[in-house]
Amino acid sequence: MSNSLVDILSPTPVREFIQAHLNDDPLALALQAKKYPELPIREIATQIHTRKKAQSKLPEWFANQKIIFPHGVSMEQCSSEETAKYKASLVEGKTVTDLTGGLGIDLYYLSQNFEEANYIERSGELQMLAQHNFKALGVNDITQFHGTAAEYLKLEKEPADCYFIDPARRDDANQKVFQIEDCSPDLNFIIPLLLERKAEVLIKLSPLLDISQGLEVLPNVKEVHVVSVKNDCKELLFRIIPNYEGTVKRIAVNLINEKEECFEFSEEEGxxxxxxSKPKEFLYEPNASIMKAGGFNSISNAHGVNKLHRNSHLYTSENLVQNFPGRSFKIVAQTVLSKKKLKPYLPDGKANITIRNYPISVKEIRKKTGIKEGGEIYLFATTLMDGSLVVLVCEKK
Structure with missing residues (x-):
């Protein structure tokens, strides 16, 4: 039997078995391999485990029973359906080339805005998987190349309008890395080759990367997109335009159930x-993308809200600001961290606790006060502009 996942998992009896046992415990199933001597149970069990991960991350692909998902890092690092669709909304043209093809999620959606698409991947196993999956999805017009980005660019006959790069964020010891110089392929080598082609470049990088450091390394960046899904920061997108030398726009996007919570600002505005001011009637906490993008000052000026402290990153206003990009609360009371003083506001002894510029952790607060997690009350432990430590008792708007 071939070692290829495509050969092992694509036969009809195997696919039917996977669908029939999709809700089984993969580990328990693997231990029952002797019951199914005619089937590759270990690979099937791993595929079931991976498919369950794909159900929420890649619903369109999950719904297609012919799709085969890779195991391990490739599945972990690939974009979600929401973030891939967001990338696709940013670019269009005649030809797009994905220099780090991987599973092919990003290129699948990017290609829908282009007449031609090229998939480049150095891993033979991933390249075979992508080929199989594109066919399963009814996509037959993506040209594939098995090799490195550098090898492809040496042989390329016609430059693309747009190049997409999602560098591998693992080192030789398979440890996670996020600094640009640690990723593969080497962007310091690849980017100049693409700029010579007068092409737009879209680069996906780790949300752990410091944006300012990225801007120091990458040339001609016009936009940095900080993309979150349901307030969980997922990726940074650096959009490079040939010869661009203007100010960089930072775009903080939070994707929530098919909707985009978006806030844009320039470096000067930031x-x-x-x-x-001191706390007023309402309290606001910006979403994760705004926090990562560094829009602490811009959000205050754009929405007319006052900051509680330079380092607290919480905001307040007298009147409710509609559609604030983040969480909004009604301030019920202002007090201090004291079990006795907080008790009247917590009849069930529960609260959701957040700390912002506060000297002790949420765990320590719970230990000190005995407050359990949950309920309808939100406590914000923070520092005000005069340096005083307070706890704001709030209800969500």
Whole structure:
């Protein structure tokens, strides 16, 4: 039997078995291999485990029973359906080339805005999987190349309008890395080759990367997109335009159930000093993308809300700001961290606790007060502009 996942898992009896046992415990199933001597049970069990991960991350692909998912890092690092669709909304043209094809999620959606698409992948196993999956999805017009990005660019006859790169974020010891110089392929080598082609470049990088450091390394960046899904920061997108030398726009996007919570600001706007005040009627916490993008000052000026402290990143206003990009709360009371003083506001002894610029952790607060997790009350332990430590008792709007 071939070692290829495509050969092992694509036969009809195997696919039917996977669908019939999709809700089984993969580990328990693997231990029953002797019951099914005619089937590759270990590979089937692993595929079931991986498919379960794909159900929420890649629903369109999960729904297609012919799709085969890779095991391990490739599945972990691939884009979700939401983030892939967001990338596709940013670019269009005649030809798009994905220099780090992987599972092919990003190129599948990117290609829908282009007449031609090229898939480049150095892993033979992944390249075979992508070929199989594109066919299963009814996509037959993606040209494939098995090799490295550098090898492909040496042989390329016609430059693309847009190149997409999602560098591998693992080192030789299979440990996670996120600094640009640690990723593969080497962007310091690849980017100049693409700029010579006068092409747009879209680069996906780790959300752990410091954006300012990325801007120091990458040339001609016009936009940095910070993309979150349901307030969980997933990736940074650096959009490079040949010869662009203007100000960089930072775009903080939070994808929530098919909707985009978006906030844009320039580097100059981000340096504008915000207004400060004590807590008023309402409290606001920006979403994760805004926090990562560094829009602490911009969000204050754009929405007319006051900051509680330079380092607290919580905001307040007298009147409710509609459609604030983040969480909004009604302030019920202002107090201090004291079990006795908090008790009247917590009849069931429960609260959702957040700390912002506060000297002790949520775990320590719970230990000190005995407050359990949950309920309808939200406590924000923070520091005000005069340096005083407070706890704001809030209800979600």
């Amino acid at each position: 340096e504008t000093i915000p207004s400060f």
